[in-house]
Amino acid sequence: MNKTGKAVVIGGGTMGSAVAAIFCAAGWNADVVETDASVRAALPGKITAAGSVIGNGNIGGTVTIHEELDAIDWRGVDIVIECVFEILAVKKAVFARLEALCPASIPLTSNSSSFPISDIGQGLSTLDRMLGLHFFMPAHLVPAVEVVRSAASDEAVTERVCQIMCEVGKKPIRVQRDVPGFLANRIQHALMREAIALVEEGFASAEDVDAAVRYGFGLRYIAAGPLLQKDLGGIDIHYAAAKTMYPHLHNDQEPSAYMRRLVEEGHIGVKSPARKGFYDWTEDRIAAEQLRYETALLKAINILLDEEARKE
Structure with missing residues (x-):
C-alpha cells in the first residue's frame, strides 16, 4: 500500500x-x-x-x-x-x-x-x-x-x-543537470521548430503536419521512445537519413516570424477571444476536441499502466 x-x-x-x-x-x-x-x-x-x-x-x-x-x-x-x-x-x-x-x-x-x-x-x-x-x-x-x-x-x-x-x-x-527546458521541452521545441517551419514555408498544412505525427512516427512513441525505436529499427538507417536531412533542418535561434505574428495578433489558440491559432475554432469544436483529447489520453495511459503492472 x-x-x-x-x-x-x-x-x-x-x-x-x-x-x-x-x-x-x-x-x-x-x-x-x-x-x-x-x-x-x-x-x-x-x-x-x-x-x-x-x-x-x-x-x-x-x-x-x-x-x-x-x-x-x-x-x-x-x-x-x-x-x-x-x-x-x-x-x-x-x-x-x-x-x-x-x-x-x-x-x-x-x-x-x-x-x-x-x-x-x-x-x-x-x-x-x-x-x-x-x-x-x-x-x-x-x-x-x-x-x-x-x-x-x-x-x-x-x-x-x-x-x-x-x-x-x-x-x-x-x-541530472539543470538545463533550460530540461528534457521533454527541449525535445518538444526541436520538433515544434521544424513543424512550424514546414507550415510557414508552405510544405504542408497544420492538419497534415499533425496527421504525420499522430498517424506516423508519433504512434510509435507510446510503445518506444525515440532512442529505443532506433535501436529496434537500426541506427545505421537513421544515420544515413540524418546525413541527408540535417543540413536542411531549421536551427533558428529565435521563434519563427509566423509564430511571433500569431502571438502579436492574439491568435494563441482556443483561449484567444478570436478563437484562432494554427486552426480556427468555434465553441462547439473546442468542447468536442477537448473531450476527444482527454479520452485519447486516458486510453493511452491505460496502455502504459497495463505495461507497468506486468513488470510488477
Whole structure:
C-alpha cells in the first residue's frame, strides 16, 4: 500500500489545482495557497473534478485552501510544490519566503517549465533541498514528471522526491543537470521548430503536419521512445537519413516570424477571444476536441499502466 502524507502546493491555477488533485486522489492531504479570491473560490470544484478522473470517482485525501503562506501548519508536510506564474522574480520571492518559513527537512520544488532551479534558488542557503518538479499539462493525466537537479541538489532529497512521485502514481524522469527546458521541452521545441517551419514555408498544412505525427512516427512513441525505436529499427538507417536531412533542418535561434505574428495578433489558440491559432475554432469544436483529447489520453495511459503492472 502506498504511503500517504501531506503536500503543500503554492498557486491554485491550472497546474496547481491539478497537482493538488494528484495528491488527493492518491490519498494524500494537500494544502493549497492562492492569493486570488476568485481562483480560491473555484479550487474545490476543479480539484474534485480532476481528482475524480484519476481516482475513479474516489478522492481519499483532503484539501485545505489558504490565502497566505503564513497560514500553513508545517507539521507533517512531506513536500512543497510551487506552481505560481512563470515569472522568475515571482518564483524567487516565493522560494525566499519558503526558506524562511519551511523546516529545512522538507524538499522545496518548482513546477517551472523553463527556469533552472539554480536560478530560482540563487543566493538561498538551502539550495541543496531544492529541485525542479516539472509536470506536463494536463498534469492530472500525463504520468511523467521531470525531477530536475542543480549542482547543489542533495542526492538523498532527489531520491525522496522521486519516491513521493511514485507513491502518488506518477513516473519520475530524472534530469541530472539543470538545463533550460530540461528534457521533454527541449525535445518538444526541436520538433515544434521544424513543424512550424514546414507550415510557414508552405510544405504542408497544420492538419497534415499533425496527421504525420499522430498517424506516423508519433504512434510509435507510446510503445518506444525515440532512442529505443532506433535501436529496434537500426541506427545505421537513421544515420544515413540524418546525413541527408540535417543540413536542411531549421536551427533558428529565435521563434519563427509566423509564430511571433500569431502571438502579436492574439491568435494563441482556443483561449484567444478570436478563437484562432494554427486552426480556427468555434465553441462547439473546442468542447468536442477537448473531450476527444482527454479520452485519447486516458486510453493511452491505460496502455502504459497495463505495461507497468506486468513488470510488477
